[in-house]
Amino acid sequence: MGYVVSKDALEGDAHFYLDCTACHKGDSSKAAKDGAHTGLVRRPSDDPVGSCGQCHEETAKTYTLSLHYTAAGMKHGVSPRFDAPGERIFEEKVFQQSCRSCHASCGDCHVKSPVISGVDSGLLDGHRFVKKAEDKTCALCHGGRVWPEFTGDYGGTPDVHYRKGMTCSDCHEGKQFHGDGVAYEGRKQVADKPSCAGCHDLSKLGKASTKETHATHADGVSCSACHTASAYRQCSSCHLGGGASASPAIVLGHSPRTPGQLTTLRLIPTGRATFAPAGLEMKNYDSLPNYWDTVPHNIAKRTDRTRDCDTCHQEGLYYLETERLPAGGSTKNLELVP
Amino acid sequence: MKKALPILLAAALVAPAFARGVDPIVSVEWLAANSAKPGVVVVDVRKVDDYKAGHVPGAVNVLGLFVAKDGLSNEVPEADDLSEIIADAGIDAASTVVVVEADGARFAWATRVAWTLVYAGVPNVAVLDGGYAEWTKAGKETASGFESRDGTDFKVKFVDSYISTKDYVVKNLRRAQIVDARSYDTYFGVTKQGFVEQFGHIPGATALPASWLTVGGLVRPKAELEEAVKALKLDPKKDMVVHCDSGVLCTAWWWILSQQLGWTKVRSYDGSAQEISKDPAVKFVKYVWK
Numbered sequence: 366m367g368y369v370v371s372k373d374a375l376e377g378d379a380h381f382y383l384d385c386t387a388c389h390k391g392d393s394s395k396a397a398k399d400g401a402h403t404g405l406v407r408r409p410s411d412d413p414v415g416s417c418g419q420c421h422e423e424t425a426k427t428y429t430l431s432l433h434y435t436a437a438g439m440k441h442g443v444s445p446r447f448d449a450p451g452e453r454i455f456e457e458k459v460f461q462q463s464c465r466s467c468h469a470s471c472g473d474c475h476v477k478s479p480v481i482s483g484v485d486s487g488l489l490d491g492h493r494f495v496k497k498a499e500d501k502t503c504a505l506c507h508g509g510r511v512w513p514e515f516t517g518d519y520g521g522t523p524d525v526h527y528r529k530g531m532t533c534s535d536c537h538e539g540k541q542f543h544g545d546g547v548a549y550e551g552r553k554q555v556a557d558k559p560s561c562a563g564c565h566d567l568s569k570l571g572k573a574s575t576k577e578t579h580a581t582h583a584d585g586v587s588c589s590a591c592h593t594a595s596a597y598r599q600c601s602s603c604h605l606g607g608g609a610s611a612s613p614a615i616v617l618g619h620s621p622r623t624p625g626q627l628t629t630l631r632l633i634p635t636g637r638a639t640f641a642p643a644g645l646e647m648k649n650y651d652s653l654p655n656y657w658d659t660v661p662h663n664i665a666k667r668t669d670r671t672r673d674c675d676t677c678h679q680e681g682l683y684y685l686e687t688e689r690l691p692a693g694g695s696t697k698n699l700e701l702v703p
Numbered sequence: 704m705k706k707a708l709p710i711l712l713a714a715a716l717v718a719p720a721f722a723r724g725v726d727p728i729v730s731v732e733w734l735a736a737n738s739a740k741p742g743v744v745v746v747d748v749r750k751v752d753d754y755k756a757g758h759v760p761g762a763v764n765v766l767g768l769f770v771a772k773d774g775l776s777n778e779v780p781e782a783d784d785l786s787e788i789i790a791d792a793g794i795d796a797a798s799t800v801v802v803v804e805a806d807g808a809r810f811a812w813a814t815r816v817a818w819t820l821v822y823a824g825v826p827n828v829a830v831l832d833g834g835y836a837e838w839t840k841a842g843k844e845t846a847s848g849f850e851s852r853d854g855t856d857f858k859v860k861f862v863d864s865y866i867s868t869k870d871y872v873v874k875n876l877r878r879a880q881i882v883d884a885r886s887y888d889t890y891f892g893v894t895k896q897g898f899v900e901q902f903g904h905i906p907g908a909t910a911l912p913a914s915w916l917t918v919g920g921l922v923r924p925k926a927e928l929e930e931a932v933k934a935l936k937l938d939p940k941k942d943m944v945v946h947c948d949s950g951v952l953c954t955a956w957w958w959i960l961s962q963q964l965g966w967t968k969v970r971s972y973d974g975s976a977q978e979i980s981k982d983p984a985v986k987f988v989k990y991v992w993k
Binding site for chain 2: 499500516517520521522523527528530532595665666667
């Protein structure tokens with residue numbers, strides 16, 4: 366727990382074949398903390414190639430191009446809203462200094478819990494290099510929505526996969542995070558990623574009526590549109606202002622990334638004035654909508670939609686409506702209204 | 704002899720209508736001796752990661768036995784979903800189920816699961832006293848990873864007399880004994896949860912905080928608990944509804960009253976204050992002790 370490097374770890378983990386200074390620098394000839402800690406590197410794996418890369422050469426190289434390291438997904442989720450000069454300023458003044466700072470080091474998933482909102486829970490297991498510790502790693506960075514959605518901690522329904530004992534890396538394998546050497550601009554482009562249909566062969570599953578429902582909707586409706594159990598977080602509280610509320614909800618609309626598909630949408634927190642404090646105007650604000658398609662992690666076999674086709678076909682219960690669009694939002698939103 | 708008869712009869716009336724095959728609260732020693740017996744299913748209801756890190760050997764991890772629904776935090780799942788969860792866990796109506804939570808502080812979360820199971824038609828359910836913490840404290844063997852049992856074809860058969868709906872409370876407001884399992888502060892009306900609309904309590908309700916049930920992580924002796932409810936003049940022969948804020952804490956007292964003391968007219972109200980405080984027909988009172 367905490368910062369104690371355990372003796373067990375030192376003896377049992379191959380990494381301590383190296384001296385502390387091999388990774389952390391500092392000066393091991395000095396006995397007092399001040400001297401010994403001169404030049405100390407607290408997060409050696411922020412430089413994956415220089416630290417871990419000595420031995421995990423391939424992983425370290427590809428990792429520097431992966432989304433967890435570059436945070437390119439967050440960047441490209443906003444940058445098209447700027448004109449060319451604006452984008453340059455955004456990159457320097459906002460992205461590198463603020464967004465990029467929440468990227469992950471190797472150690473964030475394998476050695477030490479990431480620090481979130483100033484809370485630091487220390488080493489994962491006495492400095493042992495662990496393959497995974499999802500409840501102390503993924504859970505913290507993705508604690509705003511994905512993790513609690515999955516476990517039901519918001520008082521929602523625990524995901525059926527969680528109930529069956531599956532956790533994040535049962536679907537998201539190391540490869541997805543270590544990268545494959547391609548610098549992707551967003552998660553949709555990533556080649557190694559899970560897909561519902563990759564594990565479930567729908568032509569073989571369930572009763573005849575289930576097979577028929579799956580076949581009729583195969584192209585036009587995403588799995589999550591029907592199987593998302595309960596409301597998931599919408600980010601509206603943060604920046605959109607003007608009457609938006611933080612209340613969780615299910616929102617169904619056209620996917621901005623898969624044309625012609627009805628799917629679950631998530632409101633994203635970039636308002637017209639989000640970067641005004643940094644003196645930045647989004648000249649092309651309307652080039653992106655205020656919603657992204659999302660795969661909420663609270664899947665259930667049965668939902669109000671699987672129980673009753675009319676939830677969509679008659680009532681359009683969760684359908685995005687023009688009146689529900691955020692005031693002053695992007696004009697692009699209109700294209701998402703079913 | 705002549706005199707004894709009516710007393711025996713009266714006792715028979717308040718005694719449980721069913722024959723329990725297992726004590727409603729079992730000790731670590733009992734579980735260690737019985738967990739491997741056929742028909743015994745140990746159900747660990749902690750988070751998946753905690754369960755995987757260590758659990759009673761053979762225990763299955765079961766989640767989702769109470770869910771958010773219609774704006775209420777802790778509701779019973781739909782019958783088909785509940786049937787599937789119970790069947791997947793390898794439980795059927797004849798099973799003896801032992802519910803394991805983290806520790807004594809989570810007793811009510813264990814009883815919420817236990818109540819759900821007996822309500823769903825699995826009568827022989829017990830709660831492990833002191834939870835998993837007590838098991839490890841006693842140095843008992845543990846297992847790690849994820850275990851599963853063969854599924855059954857269990858279908859729920861709800862025992863309607865165990866549950867109270869809002870309508871039932873509203874209809875019986877004057878007639879039934881209302882038991883409030885929340886803290887004294889909440890009952891008195893100096894504090895409340897954000898999701899509850901009114902301060903205070905249902906008029907005439909008896910305060911019986913769930914926090915009284917355990918001491919040092921273990922459930923207090925039956926005799927002590929019985930003395931406490933008797934002193935409060937609660938009547939086993941009259942209809943009773945136990946509620947709290949959102950339907951978890953109240954099951955702790957329901958478990959004791961119904962399953963341990965054998966009172967047959969006690970219902971647990973899962974909608975609780977979260978639901979009924981929104982009903983304009985029910986006006987809570989505050990700053991009074993009755």
